[in-house]
Amino acid sequence: xxxxxxPMPAAAQDHAARMRWRVEEIDWNGIDHARIADDELLFxxxxxxxxxxxxxxxxxxxxxxxxxxxxxVAQWLGAHWEQEELQHGRAxxxxxxxxxxxxxxxxxxxxxxxxxxxxxxxxxxxxEPALExxxxxxxxxxxxxxxxxxxxxxDEPVLTGLLSQVRADEVxxxxxxxxYFRQLSAQQPxxxxxxxxxxxxxxLELRESDSDVALRHVWAHKGPLFANGAQSFGEISQRIYQTxxxxxxxxxxxxxxxxxxxxxxxxxxxxxxxLVRVARRIVAAE
Numbered sequence: 001x002x003x004x005x006x007p008m009p010a011a012a013q014d015h016a017a018r019m020r021w022r023v024e025e026i027d028w029n030g031i032d033h034a035r036i037a038d039d040e041l042l043f044x045x046x047x048x049x050x051x052x053x054x055x056x057x058x059x060x061x062x063x064x065x066x067x068x069x070x071x072x073v074a075q076w077l078g079a080h081w082e083q084e085e086l087q088h089g090r091a092x093x094x095x096x097x098x099x100x101x102x103x104x105x106x107x108x109x110x111x112x113x114x115x116x117x118x119x120x121x122x123x124x125x126x127x128e129p130a131l132e133x134x135x136x137x138x139x140x141x142x143x144x145x146x147x148x149x150x151x152x153x154x155d156e157p158v159l160t161g162l163l164s165q166v167r168a169d170e171v172x173x174x175x176x177x178x179x180y181f182r183q184l185s186a187q188q189p190x191x192x193x194x195x196x197x198x199x200x201x202x203x204l205e206l207r208e209s210d211s212d213v214a215l216r217h218v219w220a221h222k223g224p225l226f227a228n229g230a231q232s233f234g235e236i237s238q239r240i241y242q243t244x245x246x247x248x249x250x251x252x253x254x255x256x257x258x259x260x261x262x263x264x265x266x267x268x269x270x271x272x273x274x275l276v277r278v279a280r281r282i283v284a285a286e
Contacts, residue, residue, distance in 0.1 A: 054089030108221035133181035140174035
């Protein structure tokens, strides 16, 4: 059994005592329906997120088994990360059902899980413990910037507040994964080139993984909602991609992606602005 110090002592404490916020504390009656009811893009974005977050227990189990040799990591994954991700799912699901009550959330979620469940296998994880932590950093970068973008798109107060809380959780998750990556790579060194390859590969997978599956099931179950909106799945998918890409905080994404490479500070500071400009040009060309 390998020793690995937890990056945060609170990871060993009772989770219920340290939750920063609780879904039960949200006043769903305070939703300003006039600001959200007709927002087609936020409906798709938020409902898709509610499916993915609500299925967090599937891939958490795989990760816990993957890190069984590091009990501090496994304990944090099960007692903290999983619980917070599932709370995100409950909160988003509750918001969707309050804002668009005609949408059959449970039925659509079950359809999503029937397709998504078999995709969550141990074989999807990198066999190198440190490299899988680097991949997790990419995922948490994706969720952090995604919820940052949704918050910018929303002017409904309850949703904006919820997204701020969830974004803060995702930043905390990223910091944990980054700390674990650094400690694991110190025990079992991996080259910077291998880390870069994992980061790049996981980045390519972000758009074509669970989010695409979730979006298809939202579309399939929307019924008469937004009947005058997008007329095909391809149309709404492209609109969502363009909107999110253009709103995405490229500078934040680049900073988070570079951290696992553990570059010298001066080099990181030197290349960051260039990478941000390149990212913005790529997005603008889409």
